[in-house]
Amino acid sequence: MKITLKEIATRAGVSTSTVSRVINNSKPVNEDIRKRVLNVLKETNYLPFVAQHLTLQQSQQLIGVICPQYSNTVLDDLIVGINKVCKLYGFDTVMGLTDGTTENELHYIDLFSNKLSVQGMIFMGQEWDEEHIEIIKKNLTPVVLVGQISSIPSIPSVHVDNITASYEAVTYLIQNGHRQIAMIRGTHGQTIREDRFQGYLKAMNDAGITVEENWVVESDLTLEGGSQAMAELLANDVQPSAVFCSTDSIAIGATNYLMDHGYQIPEDISVFGFDGIGLSKLVRPTLSTIEYSAVEIGMTATRNLIKLCKNELEYIAPHINVLHHLVIRESTKSI
The missing domain is CATH 3.40.50.2300 (Response regulator)
Known part of the structure; x- marks a missing residue:
């Protein structure tokens, strides 16, 4: 049975008009109340990824990119791919370089979600553990993983096999x-x-x-x-x-x-x-x-993230592998 605004309001302990203001972003709402309403909306699946839907209405559209390093690595091309698609859809990017530590990864996830209010994040880093999953669920910010296969149905991933x-x-x-x-x-x-x-x-x-x-x-x-x-x-x-x-x-x-x-x-x-x-x-x-094309990985991950932000879930595969091939040059020989 379809859940109503009144039921949402009851669960969140607020009025229906407050729920409406949160959904439509029409008037200011206390941040704690807003998060409480968003949590109920997500739990009841009233509007999947409602946080993404709301932030897309803001004038500045940001995508956060979290990675260990990218100078002189394959991530150079991956960042190029991300920026190409972001530019096409009117998004800007903000980088968080973590040095490969879980502490820094969690810091940037929280910073991007709560301080910078990014519309979504592309994550390249350590294999996710309970800490990563907990902070993502808490912040309601859509994420696409690069470099690992996601074990969470609502979080797609992209990489090479x-x-x-x-x-x-x-x-x-x-x-x-x-x-x-x-x-x-x-x-x-x-x-x-x-x-x-x-x-x-x-x-x-x-x-x-x-x-x-x-x-x-x-x-x-x-x-x-x-x-x-x-x-x-x-x-x-x-x-x-x-x-x-x-x-x-x-x-x-x-x-x-x-x-x-x-x-x-x-x-x-x-x-x-x-x-x-x-x-x-x-x-x-x-x-x-x-x-393989790291540019393609970056572009594919960004396209999927923007689809998440727009709640176009039916068009997103849980995991995508880009094509790879062997390039044989002078450093190897038959013996």
Whole structure:
């Protein structure tokens, strides 16, 4: 049975005229009362995502973007995609850089929702836990996740299929004669890190190759981190024929270390990256990598967020994977 304004008012402990003012944003309402009414509206599904509907009526339309870092990473292109769609629909963006910490992520979610009153948020960061979910539900602000698969039906997500992409890259190396394949995996972005590692393990296991513990080391998402991780790998008395890296930045750092220490790429060791950043085709030797459109991820995530804001729920898929493909360049060879 359809719920009425009177029932909403009773549950919220206010008058029907107050409920009407909240819904139509026609007159000022005490903030505590407004939130109480919005909570009842959401709980009863009277008007799904009513907070989004109301904020869209404001003159300034903001989308908050929360991410760990984006300079010289694949997130550069992702931000370009977000801004393209925001401009098309009349939105501005505001950035929150978190350094990959949960504390900062929660801070920006709260700041964007309560102080800046953004219409919605695009979140790139740690895998969500109860703290993230609780603060999102409390603030009623629509969110789209990038880089992980959402477990919440009302929160869609967009990314690349990291497991399949990694599986295909490592399988390519195996098909080209490599057996001792090491991996340098990133330390940030738990879901992405684990998914790319799982793809590596699955490819090795399916080929009947046992992965030794000292074949896998970790790195932050920088050239310096990749270089240090490559040094650690060789210090473990590992002499791989190929190294699969979680990102192109890590792969380029690893390549630099190898060449600085007298190794030839790919004659001595093949190196494979992930992300297809611009530098991957500019460095020498050029880097074999998994390429996908981060611009497309940003654009798709933003389109879905705007649909959420407009309550166009029937047009939103719970999760979307963008296409990926292997780009084979000079850093890998058959043996």
